[in-house]
Amino acid sequence: MTMRPNRSDACLFFVIGWSLLALALAIGLLPTVVWVQAVVWIPLVFVMPGYALIRAVLPKHSIPLLEGAVYTLAGSVSIVALTGVLLQLVLPLDRQIWAIAIVGVSVIAGLVATLRWGREKATMLPLPAPILRISIQSTLTLALALTLVIGAVALASAGARSERATFHFTELWVLPVTASLHGSLVDVGVRNHQGGAEAYVVRVNQGRILLGTSKIHLADGQLWRKQVACKGGPSTKPITVTLLHHAEVYHYVRLERCPTPS
Amino acid sequence: MPDSVLIDLTLARLTTWCGRCGGASVAKSVGTGLSDHCQPRHTVQVQDSAESAVTPGPSLGAMPGIAVVAAIGLVTVAFADNAARHDGAGAQLLFWLGLALIYGPVAFRLLGRSPRRSERIALVLTLGLALFLVKVLRSPAEFVRFDEFGWWRATHEVLVTGHAFTGNQLNVSTAGYPALAALTAAVSQLSGLSIFLSGTLVIGIARVILLLALFLLLERLTGSPRAAGVGIAIYVCNSSFLYFDAQFAYESLALGLALAVLLVSLRWSESDQRPPASLIAGVGPILLILICGLTISHHLTSLFVVLLLALWTIASLFQSRSQHHADMVRGRNGPLVPTVLTTLLVATWLIFVAGPTTHAELGAIFTGAYQSVGDLVLGTSGSKHLFTGSGRTVSQVERAVILTAVTLVLCLVVAGLIRMWRSRPVKPLSLALGIVAILYPVSLGLRLTQASSEIATRAPAFAFLGVALLAAILTASLSHRSWGTVSRHGGKLIVTALAITTFFGGFMLGELKATRQPGPYLVGAESRSVTPPGVAAADFAAHYLPTNSNMVADRTDAALFGSYGNLNPIFGSYSRISLARILLGGEFDRADKQALCGQSIAFILVDKRLSREAPFELPLVGFYVSSHEPGAFVRTRPVTLRALEKFNSVRGISTVYRNGPITIYDTTELC
Numbered sequence: 001m002t003m004r005p006n007r008s009d010a011c012l013f014f015v016i017g018w019s020l021l022a023l024a025l026a027i028g029l030l031p032t033v034v035w036v037q038a039v040v041w042i043p044l045v046f047v048m049p050g051y052a053l054i055r056a057v058l059p060k061h062s063i064p065l066l067e068g069a070v071y072t073l074a075g076s077v078s079i080v081a082l083t084g085v086l087l088q089l090v091l092p093l094d095r096q097i098w099a100i101a102i103v104g105v106s107v108i109a110g111l112v113a114t115l116r117w118g119r120e121k122a123t124m125l126p127l128p129a130p131i132l133r134i135s136i137q138s139t140l141t142l143a144l145a146l147t148l149v150i151g152a153v154a155l156a157s158a159g160a161r162s163e164r165a166t167f168h169f170t171e172l173w174v175l176p177v178t179a180s181l182h183g184s185l186v187d188v189g190v191r192n193h194q195g196g197a198e199a200y201v202v203r204v205n206q207g208r209i210l211l212g213t214s215k216i217h218l219a220d221g222q223l224w225r226k227q228v229a230c231k232g233g234p235s236t237k238p239i240t241v242t243l244l245h246h247a248e249v250y251h252y253v254r255l256e257r258c259p260t261p262s
Numbered sequence: 263m264p265d266s267v268l269i270d271l272t273l274a275r276l277t278t279w280c281g282r283c284g285g286a287s288v289a290k291s292v293g294t295g296l297s298d299h300c301q302p303r304h305t306v307q308v309q310d311s312a313e314s315a316v317t318p319g320p321s322l323g324a325m326p327g328i329a330v331v332a333a334i335g336l337v338t339v340a341f342a343d344n345a346a347r348h349d350g351a352g353a354q355l356l357f358w359l360g361l362a363l364i365y366g367p368v369a370f371r372l373l374g375r376s377p378r379r380s381e382r383i384a385l386v387l388t389l390g391l392a393l394f395l396v397k398v399l400r401s402p403a404e405f406v407r408f409d410e411f412g413w414w415r416a417t418h419e420v421l422v423t424g425h426a427f428t429g430n431q432l433n434v435s436t437a438g439y440p441a442l443a444a445l446t447a448a449v450s451q452l453s454g455l456s457i458f459l460s461g462t463l464v465i466g467i468a469r470v471i472l473l474l475a476l477f478l479l480l481e482r483l484t485g486s487p488r489a490a491g492v493g494i495a496i497y498v499c500n501s502s503f504l505y506f507d508a509q510f511a512y513e514s515l516a517l518g519l520a521l522a523v524l525l526v527s528l529r530w531s532e533s534d535q536r537p538p539a540s541l542i543a544g545v546g547p548i549l550l551i552l553i554c555g556l557t558i559s560h561h562l563t564s565l566f567v568v569l570l571l572a573l574w575t576i577a578s579l580f581q582s583r584s585q586h587h588a589d590m591v592r593g594r595n596g597p598l599v600p601t602v603l604t605t606l607l608v609a610t611w612l613i614f615v616a617g618p619t620t621h622a623e624l625g626a627i628f629t630g631a632y633q634s635v636g637d638l639v640l641g642t643s644g645s646k647h648l649f650t651g652s653g654r655t656v657s658q659v660e661r662a663v664i665l666t667a668v669t670l671v672l673c674l675v676v677a678g679l680i681r682m683w684r685s686r687p688v689k690p691l692s693l694a695l696g697i698v699a700i701l702y703p704v705s706l707g708l709r710l711t712q713a714s715s716e717i718a719t720r721a722p723a724f725a726f727l728g729v730a731l732l733a734a735i736l737t738a739s740l741s742h743r744s745w746g747t748v749s750r751h752g753g754k755l756i757v758t759a760l761a762i763t764t765f766f767g768g769f770m771l772g773e774l775k776a777t778r779q780p781g782p783y784l785v786g787a788e789s790r791s792v793t794p795p796g797v798a799a800a801d802f803a804a805h806y807l808p809t810n811s812n813m814v815a816d817r818t819d820a821a822l823f824g825s826y827g828n829l830n831p832i833f834g835s836y837s838r839i840s841l842a843r844i845l846l847g848g849e850f851d852r853a854d855k856q857a858l859c860g861q862s863i864a865f866i867l868v869d870k871r872l873s874r875e876a877p878f879e880l881p882l883v884g885f886y887v888s889s890h891e892p893g894a895f896v897r898t899r900p901v902t903l904r905a906l907e908k909f910n911s912v913r914g915i916s917t918v919y920r921n922g923p924i925t926i927y928d929t930t931e932l933c
Binding site: 022026032034037038041042044045046053054057058062063066067069070071073074075077078079080081082084085088091092093094095097098099102133134135137138141142144145146147148149151152153155156157158159160161162163164167169170171172173174175187189191193251252253254255256257 | 320321322325326327329330332333334336337339340341343344347348383395398399400401402403420423424425426427440441442444445447448449451452453454455463464467468470471474475477478515518519522525526529543544545546547548551552554555556558559780793794795798799802806913914915916917918919920921922923926928931
């Protein structure tokens with residue numbers, strides 16, 4: 001029977017160290033890049049709080065590995081959710097608050113675990129057996145499976161994009177400008193979703209009076225906006241905006257009357 | 263050897279306190295990473311049942327190869343979905359082939375005797391995650407289901423306001439059960455990922471928790487990893503597993519937490535520490551945290567766990583009275599503490615925090631179901647027409663598959679209950695889950711009425727926990743000789759084929775044919791009605807219209823505008839005037855104006871495609887706006903274009919936005 005020496009738990013220190021790194025990232029001490037944030041924070045949200053909790057309350061190897069994994073994941077999910085629900089009673093949740101709270105829970109639990117079980121007497125336990133043996137062949141096969149999965153997701157994403165690209169339309173709107181220092185104004189907007197560059201003519205009428213005509217060229221996805229002043233201030237005459245595309249009326253929108261500026 | 267003796271021998275190999283270890287037999291650990299020596303604290307080691315002899319160590323066995331096949335299945339599904347987007351021929355066949363490639367090899371391997379425990383666990387995870395990815399592949403860039411939009415909005419509110427407990431009209435319960443929104447907001451804010459990616463990740467993790475916890479639970483109850491693996495293969499056959507319980511919604515999260523609560527409750531109950539001071543300091547905090555997490559996640563799931571724990575406790579009390587079974591429960595803590603704790607927390611939350619809207623929502627569901635079933639039984643109303651709806655009929659092939667699947671599951675339930683009866687005494691939790699399995703045939707009956715279909719959709723996720731256990735018990739009870747005979751005569755292939763049929767049938771039962779895959783726009787077809795013009799219009803609303811303005815729209819556009827658009831869709835009625843008639847009525851009259859003004863509705867959204875006549879289309883789900891609208895489920899003609907365009911000529915209503923199919927009317931000047 002091998003005597004296990006009394007030693008610090010590297011895993012717990014890893015948890016504490018990782019948590020502090022994540023906190024530094026969250027509060028801006030380190031440069032922020034999305035993928036780095038994701039890599040650092042996802043384990044911290046889904047693994048570390050639960051792991052630290054289990055280590056704080058149970059001695060090492062007192063429950064099977066798989067059961068510990070369940071409690072780690074479920075515990076982390078519960079801790080993060082509960083932390084947020086409780087914190088938002090007193091503080092609005094933002095990135096820094098989340099970071100401090102989750103790191104705080106993980107670090108405190110980790111320190112409790114280290115202090116509580118670090119002085120554990122050497123036991124008669126043999127070192128645990130290796131958890132899993134994965135051959136090189138299995139590793140390569142799993143890598144192939146993962147590659148295929150990524151390919152499937154990429155394929156589906158490309159398909160979704162191509163489906164979206166089959167929808168060709170143009171948006172047209174007219175909205176009253178309520179807070180204006182320049183009299184009664186309306187806000188006219190056009191956005192092109194035709195899949196390519198297009199030319200339009202925008203005609204704005206107040207009753208039978210033409211307020212303005214604009215010839216516009218928009219790239220795919222591009223937005224055009226213009227504020228148009230009503231003639232003679234607030235009026236009961238409707239404001240009509242007509243969008244011409246290929247010399248034909250494509251859309252029209254209508255405001256019942258010109259708005260009264262506030 | 264009688265099965266009950268076999269179960270007792272398996273239990274006898276569980277080692278706990280050192281005080282017992284001195285005289286107890288030594289249990290070999292297989293793939294658990296534990297020593298084969300007794301532990302100083304409460305430890306449960308599980309040994310494979312007889313089929314797995316002493317093995318040199320854990321390995322993945324054939325799992326990597328099967329994972330490649332499953333991945334090929336996913337690629338096939340992706341091809342199938344892409345073909346379906348353009349209504350391509352063969353899309354459906356390819357889709358079912360992909361599912362078979364994912365499910366079949368895993369089920370076949372799990373049925374075998376040779377895989378080690380570690381391989382079975384890896385296979386279970388492969389199956390569960392691959393099936394989760396089937397749902398992701400269906401819509402890889404955005405949420406498309408109604409409930410998902412509600413939770414998107416709830417998460418967005420947490421991100422914008424910094425506070426949880428904000429409800430929305432798409433899902434009123436978001437106000438009382440904020441766990442999913444809070445957790446997803448945390449992931450999104452900390453990682454920088456979008457709400458869609460963060461939510462997908464959260465549900466993926468919940469799926470892993472569910473599968474691992476269920477595997478361990480079944481393994482502990484049957485003493486057999488093989489039985490546990492087979493149980494999982496049966497569990498995934500439930501009609502809500504593939505899509506409904508994989509969506510970004512609170513039940514998907516809560517199911518995983520529920521299984522974790524059951525697992526830790528089992529650990530608590532099987533511990534024999536008395537007085538339980540160390541237990542309270544050890545497992546106690548884990549139990550408390552998980553119960554709290556479950557409590558704030560989902561009302562129905564937490565109520566189900568309360569019910570299950572109560573059944574378990576009652577079964578334990580009955581068994582402990584019997585001298586005959588005293589050795590099974592002597593010195594054990596039992597499930598009373600987890601039951602009381604869960605009941606107190608869930609009840610407190612439901613009464614004091616979840617609020618009247620949740621009570622109203624749950625009350626309406628159960629009251630409606632009760633009334634409709636009562637009407638059906640008394641003959642005052644007819645049943646829903648099965649396999650038909652909105653002018654569409656399920657094909658003969660699909661009917662056959664569904665009926666076969668249902669029959670197989672019913673047979674499994676009956677056989678499992680008989681086996682459980684013959685094997686008594688059984689563990690109290692097994693007895694409780696056996697009772698839960700009876701929910702399955704009950705849920706089938708609930709599909710006969712429209713109002714109770716809501717419960718019938720959700721019940722399988724819970725009922726199949728019991729069905730999975732019964733399948734596991736049957737598997738564990740098969741002797742080596744019997745199984746050898748079955749395997750030699752191609753029995754494994756036949757059982758796998760039946761399992762695939764059950765899996766297909768379950769999915770067909772739970773998901774409309776038109777929504778299983780993406781495809782061209784359909785009227786009132788949930789995910790099939792989410793299109794770029796609707797999304798663009800919602801985006802316009804978010805940028806240019808006043809936030810939280812009340813609006814009326816059809817169901818799908820209401821979901822888009824209630825989430826991405828930051829508006830407030832209003833359903834239901836005002837002074838007994840159905841709000842749906844504003845949209846669908848032939849004329850805009852005084853009653854419509856009264857309802858508009860009474861509900862302070864600022865915007866009406868009209869999608870001209872609802873009136874499509876070529877091809878002739880009724881809403882797939884049976885209604886345009888809500889299930890209570892006039893003509894819901896009985897309509898024979900689509901709404902007319904004239905009715906939808908009536909607002910063009912109403913004085914006081916402005917047409918502020920158009921993009922082709924979508925028009926937004928501003929009614930603020932009307933009142």
